[in-house]
Amino acid sequence: MAVMPAVVVVEDDLHIRQAVARVLADMGHDVVSAGSALAGLEAVVQQRPDLVLLDEPESGVDLVNIELIGNAIRGLLEKNHHTKERKKSGLIITHSGYILDYVEADRGCVLVNKTIWCTGNPHEILEGIRERGYEGCLTCQR
Numbered sequence: 001m002a003v004m005p006a007v008v009v010v011e012d013d014l015h016i017r018q019a020v021a022r023v024l025a026d027m028g029h030d031v032v033s034a035g036s037a038l039a040g041l042e043a044v045v046q047q048r049p050d051l052v053l054l055d056e057p058e059s060g061v062d063l064v065n066i067e068l069i070g071n072a073i074r075g076l077l078e079k080n081h082h083t084k085e086r087k088k089s090g091l092i093i094t095h096s097g098y099i100l101d102y103v104e105a106d107r108g109c110v111l112v113n114k115t116i117w118c119t120g121n122p123h124e125i126l127e128g129i130r131e132r133g134y135e136g137c138l139t140c141q142r
Contacts, residue, residue, distance in 0.1 A: 004028040005050030010040030010057060020053065037061050041069050044076050052076060052090045058098040070102020077103070097126040110137040 007029045011017035014035065021033045032047050034040035037057040044052055052073065058066045078086040083106065092099060100122055108122030110129070118125055118137045128136055 004030070006030040006047060007032075007051045007053065008040060008043045008047055008049040009033040009053045010035075010037060010043075011053075011055045012036060012059070013055075016055075037069050038065060041072050044072050048076065050088055052088075054090065055093045056095060057092060058094065058096055063098075066098055067102050070099055073099075073103050097122075097129075100126060110134070112137055 004027065007024050009017055009020050009024070009031060011020065011033070012035055017033050017035060021031045024031045032043045032049070034043045037054070037059065038061070040052075040054060040057065043049075054073070057069050057073070061069065073090060073092070077088050077090050092103065092105065094100070105122040108118075108120060108125040109116050110118040110125060112134065118128075125137075
């Protein structure tokens with residue numbers, strides 16, 4: 001039987017965190033969950049998971065620690081390797097976009113009413129949101 005990727009789930013809402021962890025564990029993944037960005041950082045450093053799911057890692061974190069979290073994520077995601085050589089993945093959910101100052105994301109998406117409305121370069125998408133608000137995503141042609 002194939003070994004399923006290890007996953008770290010970082011989510012402050014206990015019920016969501018438990019539900020996501022349970023679904024992934026039921027699929028056969030080795031799951032570690034954390035309730036805060038700093039606890040998630042510790043789990044990422046210790047576990048070196050194949051996949052990290054982060055819900056608003058910059059929420060409630062000062063600028064120094066955002067940089068620490070971003071550097072750890074960037075290291076885990078092997079951003080110094082060519083895309084095809086990378087073995088690790090991540091999904092980062094952000095509302096403020098501050099984490100993008102420290103993590104070089106390959107792709108950004110905007111979810112509106114359970115639908116992906118816009119995809120592309122994360123920095124361009126964030127700049128568009130800052131200029132036009134999330135309503136601008138509804139008319140996005142990406």
